[in-house]
Every structure is written in C-alpha cells, then in structure tokens.
Amino acid sequence: MTLAVFFGCTFIAFGPALGLFLFTIARDPLRIIILIAGAFFWLVSLLLSSLIWFIAVKASNPQDESLQKGLLIFGVMFSVLLQEAFRFLYYKLLRKAIEGLVALSEDGCSPISIQQMAYVAGVGFGLMSGAFSMINLLADALGPGTVGIHGDSQLYFLTSAFMTMVLIFLHTFWGILFFHGCEHRRWWEITAVVVMHLAVSGSTFCNPLYVGSLVPSYLLMATAAAWAYLLSGGSAQNLRRFLLCLRSGASPQPAS
Amino acid sequence: MITFMNNSDSEEEPCNERTSLMSAESPPVPSYQDGLQPSEAGEVQAHRKRRTGSSRSPNNIADGNMSDSGVPVREGTLENEEEELTLKYGAKHVIMLFVPVTLCMIVVVATIKSVRFYTEKNGQLIYTPFSEDTPSVGQRLLNSVLNTIIMISVIVVMTVFLVLLYKYRCYKFIHGWLILSSLMLLFLFTYIYLGEVLKTYNVAMDYPTLFLVIWNFGAVGMICIHWKGPLQLQQAYLIMISALMALVFIKYLPEWSAWVILGAISIYDLMAVLCPKGPLRMLVETAQERNEPIFPALIYSSAMMWTVGMAKPDTAARGPSQQTWDAAEDGREDHRSPSHTDSQMSETRSPVPTRPITSFEELEEEERGVKLGLGDFIFYSVLVGKAAATASGDWNTTLACFVAILIGLCLTLLLLAVFKKALPALPISITFGLVFYFSTDNLVRPFMDTLASHQLYI
Numbered sequence: 029m030t031l032a033v034f035f036g037c038t039f040i041a042f043g044p045a046l047g048l049f050l051f052t053i054a055r056d057p058l059r060i061i062i063l064i065a066g067a068f069f070w071l072v073s074l075l076l077s078s079l080i081w082f083i084a085v086k087a088s089n090p091q092d093e094s095l096q097k098g099l100l101i102f103g104v105m106f107s108v109l110l111q112e113a114f115r116f117l118y119y120k121l122l123r124k125a126i127e128g129l130v131a132l133s134e135d136g137c138s139p140i141s142i143q144q145m146a147y148v149a150g151v152g153f154g155l156m157s158g159a160f161s162m163i164n165l166l167a168d169a170l171g172p173g174t175v176g177i178h179g180d181s182q183l184y185f186l187t188s189a190f191m192t193m194v195l196i197f198l199h200t201f202w203g204i205l206f207f208h209g210c211e212h213r214r215w216w217e218i219t220a221v222v223v224m225h226l227a228v229s230g231s232t233f234c235n236p237l238y239v240g241s242l243v244p245s246y247l248l249m250a251t252a253a254a255w256a257y258l259l260s261g262g263s264a265q266n267l268r269r270f271l272l273c274l275r276s277g278a279s280p281q282p283a284s
Numbered sequence: 285m286i287t288f289m290n291n292s293d294s295e296e297e298p299c300n301e302r303t304s305l306m307s308a309e310s311p312p313v314p315s316y317q318d319g320l321q322p323s324e325a326g327e328v329q330a331h332r333k334r335r336t337g338s339s340r341s342p343n344n345i346a347d348g349n350m351s352d353s354g355v356p357v358r359e360g361t362l363e364n365e366e367e368e369l370t371l372k373y374g375a376k377h378v379i380m381l382f383v384p385v386t387l388c389m390i391v392v393v394a395t396i397k398s399v400r401f402y403t404e405k406n407g408q409l410i411y412t413p414f415s416e417d418t419p420s421v422g423q424r425l426l427n428s429v430l431n432t433i434i435m436i437s438v439i440v441v442m443t444v445f446l447v448l449l450y451k452y453r454c455y456k457f458i459h460g461w462l463i464l465s466s467l468m469l470l471f472l473f474t475y476i477y478l479g480e481v482l483k484t485y486n487v488a489m490d491y492p493t494l495f496l497v498i499w500n501f502g503a504v505g506m507i508c509i510h511w512k513g514p515l516q517l518q519q520a521y522l523i524m525i526s527a528l529m530a531l532v533f534i535k536y537l538p539e540w541s542a543w544v545i546l547g548a549i550s551i552y553d554l555m556a557v558l559c560p561k562g563p564l565r566m567l568v569e570t571a572q573e574r575n576e577p578i579f580p581a582l583i584y585s586s587a588m589m590w591t592v593g594m595a596k597p598d599t600a601a602r603g604p605s606q607q608t609w610d611a612a613e614d615g616r617e618d619h620r621s622p623s624h625t626d627s628q629m630s631e632t633r634s635p636v637p638t639r640p641i642t643s644f645e646e647l648e649e650e651e652r653g654v655k656l657g658l659g660d661f662i663f664y665s666v667l668v669g670k671a672a673a674t675a676s677g678d679w680n681t682t683l684a685c686f687v688a689i690l691i692g693l694c695l696t697l698l699l700l701a702v703f704k705k706a707l708p709a710l711p712i713s714i715t716f717g718l719v720f721y722f723s724t725d726n727l728v729r730p731f732m733d734t735l736a737s738h739q740l741y742i
Contacts, residue, residue, distance in 0.1 A: 056375075057375035057376045057378060057379035058375040060375075060379055060382070061375055061378055061379070061694060064382075064687060064690050064691060064694070065691065065694070067687050068687050068688070068691045071684055071687055071688075071720070074728060074731075074742075075720070075723050075724070075727065075728060077731075077742075078723075078727040078728040078730075078731040078732075079723070079727050081731050082726075082727045082730065082731065085730075100734060100735075100738070100740070103731065104735070104740055104742055107742040108742055111742070156687070157742070159680075159683055160680050160683070160728075160732060161732075161735075161736070161741060163679040163680065163683060164678065164679055164680060164732070164736065165736065167679055184739065187739070188739065191739075191741055192741075195741060228741070229740070229741055229742055232739065232740045232741040233738075233740065235738070235739040235740070236739065
C-alpha cells in the first residue's frame with residue numbers, strides 16, 4: 029500500500045467525477061449549491077437508513093450470523109429505496125426552486141433548467157455516495173499493510189475504486205432519468221431507476237466474485253448512459269456530428 | 285453571524301483579535317457626506333437596516349430601498365428590482381462564502397490529521413478550569429457544563445466591555461487591544477504552528493531563516509489586515525488566523541466541553557444578534573449611527589475591490605464613470621447609478637467599507653461582496669476539526685460535518701435574503717454540524733464499516 033495505490037485509486041474513483049465537476053459545474057454558483065444540496069439529501073437518506081439498521085441490529089441477537097447477514101441485506105435494500113425516495117424529495121424541492129427562480133428572474137425564464145438540475149443533482153448524489161464508500165479506504169491505503177493477507181481478495185482497493193466510479197456515473201444518469209420520469213409522469217422510468225439501483229447494490233453481494241458485480245454494473249451504466257443521452261436530446265446523428273467535429277447547421281456539442 | 289457581529293463575541297482571551305475599529309483612522313467618505321445630509325430624516329430606520337446590509341449585498345440593496353423611505357413612490361419598483369438583485373447575486377454570494385469557509389476547514393483538518401501536536405492533551409485554558417478526567421459520566425458532564433458557563437460568561441463580559449468601549453469612543457484602547465491580539469496571532473501562534481509542522485515532517489530550519497520567515501509573514505499580515513493590501517492577500521491572512529485560532533481551541537478545549545460550548549455559543553449568538561438589547565446588535569447600531577465602518581479588519585470580506593483606492597473620488601467625474609461601469613455590469617443599474625444629487629442612492633453606497641480607502645467604484649463593487657465574521661469561521665472550523673480529531677479516525681464524519689455546515693450556511697443566507705435583517709450565522713450550521721457529527725459517528729459509521737468489510741455498495 030503505497031502512494032501509487034492511493035493516487036491510482038483516488039483518480040480511478042473520482043477522476044471522471046472531478047472532470048465533470050470542473051468542466052460543467054464549477055463555473056456556475058447555482059450548480060455548486062445544487063450539488064452540495066444533493067450531497068446533503070443523500071447524506072440524510074443514509075443517516076435514516078443507518079438509524080433503522082442500527083436499531084434492528086441492536087434489537088437482534090449479535091451471535092446469530094445468518095440473522096445479521098439478513099439484516100445487512102435488508103439494510104442495503106432499505107437504504108437504496110430511501111435514497112431514491114430522497115431523490116424524489118429533492119426533485120420536488122428543485123421544482124419549487126425553479127418556480128421561485130422563474131418568478132424572480134427578469135425575463136421570465138429560470139437561469140437553470142430542470143434537466144441541468146437533474147444532472148447536477150445526480151452528480152451530487154454520486155459524489156457523496158462515492159466519497160462515503162471510498163474515503164476511508166483511501167486513508168487506509170496510505171498506511172502500512174498488505175491487502176488480502178488473510179486470504180481475501182488482493183484486488184480490494186482497485187475493485188472498490190472501479191465500483192465507486194461506476195456508482196458515481198450511475199447516480200448521475202439515474203438523476204437524469206429519474207427527474208425526466210418525474211417531469212413527464214413516466215412512472216416506468218422511475219421504477220426502472222429504482223430497479224437498476226437495487227440490481228447494482230444486489231450485485232455487490234457477489235463480491236469478491238468481482239465478475240458478478242463489476243461487469244453487470246458497467247453494463248447497466250452503459251445502458252443508463254445511452255438512455256440518459258437519448259432523453260437529454262442526444263441522438264445518433266448528434267453523436268456522429270460530435271465525433272466527426274462537423275459544424276453543419278447545429279452545433280456538434282450536446283448542450284450542457 | 286453573517287454580519288460582522290459575531291466578530292466581537294466569543295472573545296475568549298483578552299488579546300483576542302476579533303474586532304477592530306479601524307474606523308478610528310478612516311474618515312467617512314467625503315463624497316457621501318453631501319448626499320447624507322438630506323437623508324438624515326430617514327436615517328434611523330435606514331441605519332437599522334443598513335447595519336445588516338453592511339455585511340452582504342442583498343441587504344445593501346435592501347438598505348437602498350429602506351433609505352428610500354423618504355421617496356415612497358420609488359419603493360414599489362425598487363422592491364422588485366431589489367428582489368431580483370437579491371436572487372441574482374444570491375448564488376454568487378453563497379459561493380463567495382463557501383470557498384473561504386472550505387479553505388479554512390481544509391487547513392484545519394489537514395493540520396489535525398497530520399500534526400499530532402494539536403490532538404495531544406496538554407493542559408487546558410484558564411477559561412475551562414474543570415478537568416474532564418473524572419471517572420463518572422455525570423461528573424464529567426457537570427464539569428463540561430461548568431466549563432461552558434465560564435467560557436460563555438467570559439465571552440459575554442468581553443463583548444459588553446467592547447460595546448461599552450465603543451460607545452464611549454475609547455477607540456485608542458480598542459485599537460491597541462486589536463493590534464496586540466493580531467500580533468499574538470500572527471507571530472506567536474504562527475511560530476508555534478510552524479515549529480510543530482517542521483517537527484512533524486522532520487525538516488530542519490535554522491533560526492535566522494525562521495526569524496526571516498516569521499517576521500515577513502507577520503509584518504505583511506499586520507499591514508494587510510489593519511491597513512491596506514491586496515484583497516486576496518487579506519482574505520488569505522484572515523483565513524489563516526481563523527484557522528490558527530480554531531486549532532488553539534481544538535487543542536485546549538476538552539472534548540465534551542467543546543461540544544457543549546459549540547452548542548451554547550450558537551444559542552448566545554442567536555440571542556445577541558436578534559434580541560433588541562443584544563450587545564452585538566447595539567454595537568452595530570451605534571456604528572451605524574456614527575456612520576463609521578465597523579471592524580473592517582476582522583470581517584472576512586469577499587468583495588471584489590480595487591486594492592489601492594483613489595483618495596477622494598471626484599464627484600463630478602464619478603457619475604459617468606460609474607454609469608459606464610454599471611452598464612458594463614448588467615445594464616439594470618439605472619436605479620443604482622449615482623447622481624450626487626440623489627441622496628438616497630448615495631446613502632446606499634455608504635455601507636461599511638472594509639478598507640479605509642474608498643473610491644466610488646470600489647464601494648459599488650464591494651456592495652456585491654459578502655462579509656462574514658471571523659468568529660463564524662473559527663467555530664465552523666472548530667466543529668469540523670474536532671470531528672476530524674475525535675471521530676475514531678473516520679473521514680466520513682468529517683465529510684458529513686463539512687457538508688452540514690455548508691448547507692447551514694446556505695440556509696442562513698437564504699433566510700437572510702428572505703428576512704433582510706441581521707441573522708446569526710452560527711445556529712443553523714452548528715446545529716446541523718452537531719446533529720450530523722453525533723449521528724454519523726454513532727449510526728452511520730458502524731453501518732458503513734460493515735458494508736465496507738463485505739464490500740457492499742449502496
């Protein structure tokens with residue numbers, strides 16, 4: 029466990045998110061506030077779900093292994109559902125905020141659209157989720173020790189970093205999908221997000237059989253990415269134009 | 285508090301650099317005097333609002349309207365524009381405060397996590413005489429409550445003393461007090477801090493180099509803070525001294541006392557700022573009545589200001605230049621463009637300047653800045669630093685407290701924009717911070733640890 033591992037895992041886990049933050053969020057103060065508020069909402073959901081799990085554990089027999097395992101599974105699922113519930117609450121809050129911004133703006137339109145808010149909220153959720161999963165690991169990576177010396181997987185840090193990265197991305201895309209579903213009253217989009225989240229969290233139960241957790245998560249991420257891209261107004265033509273750097277008519281870059 | 289009010293409270297040590305009355309030296313801007321005479325009538329209410337406005341631009345804009353009380357016909361349209369400006373600049377102001385608060389917290393947390401000196405128990409301040417080394421929980425709790433009572437009383441006494449000094453115009457005394465406390469912070473505490481950092485990283489430094497470094501740091505700091513200097517350098521110094529002060533508190537306050545003190549000081553802040561006879565409120569009102577800038581050196585100002593101002597702006601010339609500048613800004617400045625005959629307008633632009641030098645454009649720009657008391661910086665950093673020091677090595681707790689404090693600050697600024705009066709900046713943030721500290725440390729940590737040991741992800 030060296031500085032190399034520390035920096036490597038940090039940048040694997042948070043590099044893309046940092047890029048997203050720097051290029052799309054850092055310039056606009058309103059987006060930064062929405063990001064931090066999103067992180068706060070995720071934090072509150074985690075707090076409540078930890079409370080429930082803590083009470084359940086304290087009320088149960090600590091010797092009973094299978095019960096504890098069952099409680100853990102219950103805790104994870106409940107936490108996922110609560111996160112999505114708070115995402116919905118955050119959506120409601122942002123809707124109200126947009127109405128406020130519209131009312132107070134000069135030209136009757138809000139300085140930020142609900143789609144941008146959805147994206148930023150997703151990044152906020154993702155960053156906080158990733159930070160809570162990864163920061164303690166990174167701090168330990170700086171210290172002495174050997175990974176997997178007791179027979180566990182030696183790839184613990186690396187896979188954790190990759191899992192964190194995929195989760196951050198997934199939260200971003202889920203934010204877009206969720207808010208779109210709420211906006212247009214498409215309940216199946218919302219359910220799809222919840223189901224995907226449950227699937228990703230459930231797949232981590234396969235760990236340390238990483239092929240069972242990382243591969244499905246990345247596939248789900250690709251699906252969610254494509255879906256979010258299409259919902260945000262992207263299309264195959266846009267992508268082609270962007271990749272080929274064409275400038276005929278419409279701008280090749282997708283609107284941020 | 286989000287005005288400079290909180291500077292003067294929590295004066296734990298006699299030579300605590302918390303308030304400054306540089307106004308003793310800085311003459312009120314002459315160009316405003318012309319505008320001020322006719323508006324004396326509306327002054328009283330204007331001052332009440334201007335006090336709050338002096339620390340953040342939404343309120344400055346609000347003040348503009350309040351001072352317009354003599355011209356009610358403009359009130360309606362100006363209200364709307366004022367609201368626009370409030371929200372338009374609201375997000376920017378929040379970020380202008382997020383950044384320094386974050387920087388201060390990062391400095392404190394980085395120091396706490398790396399330099400062991402600040403987490404070692406090495407005695408206590410005389411303001412917290414009761415030791416917490418007692419075996420029984422009840423005794424420990426009692427001791428921490430007693431410590432808190434003593435600390436808060438010291439703070440109240442200091443604040444009241446300061447208010448009295450200010451009321452009776454003992455500027456020299458206050459001035460000397462502040463100079464002494466900044467000297468101590470900038471030289472002695474920095475010397476100790478540098479010494480500990482060098483020890484931690486096992487870096488040798490000879491005394492001549494040390495003397496040179498400390499001397500330059502301290503001298504430039506004194507000049508920047510108490511006189512003139514580039515805004516960003518001044519901000520950096522204020523952040524550094526807040527961090528140093530917070531580190532001292534983290535080191536010398538015993539554990540339970542620290543938490544109880546944090547809670548008690550938020551309540552005190554709430555009362556001192558909102559109660560009609562609160563010392564801080566009276567302090568600011570007095571300053572407003574005298575039309576003096578209050579404590580310019582010990583408020584963090586995020587205003588975008590020109591560094592060396594023009595001494596006496598030419599009233600004739602500033603009109604058009606102001607307008608062109610305004611036009612460049614946003615094009616909606618019509619109601620704010622100064623005309624020296626417009627007394628109300630000029631009054632809006634005489635809020636608390638952070639620097640004795642004033643140029644019209646400077647203050648115009650400065651209105652759009654926000655000011656936060658250094659006391660707030662210090663206590664936010666104490667909370668996060670204590671979380672970093674005592675949360676069993678858990679970074680999640682520190683992160684949770686950090687986010688909680690930022691959200692509290694955001695909410696406070698929102699309430700400020702809604703109520704347009706002075707609000708204490710400590711209560712909401714500290715409450716959130718405390719709630720999140722205790723809940724994350726006790727509830728979330730076991731959950732996340734269990735998840736991490738099975739490599740589960742939520």
